[in-house]
Amino acid sequence: MSVHEVERRIAIARKAVRAYAANDRVVAALVGGSVGRGWADAHSDIELDVYWAGAPTVAEREAAVEGAGFSRVYAEEDDNEWADGLLVDGVKIDVSGFVAATIDGYLDRVLEGDTEAELQVRVTALRDGIPLHGHDVIGDWRSRCDDYPESLAVAMVLSGLDLRSRERLEMLAARDDVLLLHRDLVDDVQGVLDALFGINRVWMPHPFHKWLDREERLLPRRPDRLAERIRSLLVAPPHEAVATLVGLVEETYELARTYVPEADVAPLRAAFELRRVV
Structure with a gap:
């Protein structure tokens, strides 16, 4: 500034x-x-x-x-x-x-x-x-718009946490298919951030989360070291990037379950963890 x-x-x-x-x-x-x-x-x-x-x-x-x-x-x-x-x-x-x-x-x-x-x-x-x-x-x-509506908090959580599956991300990492992997990583990070704005009942200032560090400070309920971890996964080797994202996703599901209980994230969480191939 x-x-x-x-x-x-x-x-x-x-x-x-x-x-x-x-x-x-x-x-x-x-x-x-x-x-x-x-x-x-x-x-x-x-x-x-x-x-x-x-x-x-x-x-x-x-x-x-x-x-x-x-x-x-x-x-x-x-x-x-x-x-x-x-x-x-x-x-x-x-x-x-x-x-x-x-x-x-x-x-x-x-x-x-x-x-x-x-x-x-x-x-x-x-x-x-x-x-x-x-x-x-x-x-x-x-x-x-003084008050953030609860219906929006629920909708932001449910839409944001409808994510690319962990299995797909791990498959792309295993194949070193980095272009598709990073597209999916960014999509899932966007979803996590959307959900966090709903969890915190904070109006979202930019559709693509342009000011990451400033946005982080708007979100008191968030995974620890949110911006730092997002930055790290964007430059990490594929398997490390997926592991970092999975940690952020799991913590965000827990925050949603705690602070927006009206949003049933259990089916979304199950879909994220679902493995079709063992």
Whole structure:
């Protein structure tokens, strides 16, 4: 983290938001990601979320970019998001535009236990970001997700701990099939981390667990030396890597059994340990 880099990026974000907020149909805006969390360094982009009362037109998006005096390097859109990439003094701004009603719908879904990672990313942007416009709107959204729902904790545990089997991992290690093995190792590590966020009732800040050391500190209930062991298995010889992962998985099943008893992990644990060939 660099205080200078964080402050520099917040100042750029404020300039961009002033241009967007000149349009009355922009109801709120915030800076999220590593900048909003105060984690940014010289490599960090600026993640700016802009919330509209209704779908923005191309002209409205272009007017905001031009009003800030920035140049646009990409423009994309889908059914739920309008994305604009801006380049300012060597820093890229990724602007994500949403209709406010879309965010309401996202919150409805995640509070009912939907495990789609993008929904939690939007929650953590609201909770951890820096509001720059429409503070009351953002405050109302934040209040909706003050409490982590138990249905989501259960769903995160059950989806996260549905893992590649130990037998498969050991087979790939025995064959020295390292490309497939590491793909499966990473998939299982992702699942363990997803489950740990559910066990701890903590909103997940990134779908691929980008900030491993910082994420570890968000999880008081976790296997010992979590990040250290994950790093070690990614560079260890195949059999050692599998053994390290198996230890993490077994400890996470125990944590789930203790702290999320409503999630029946016994069938998942049995499937992980199942051996078809003796």
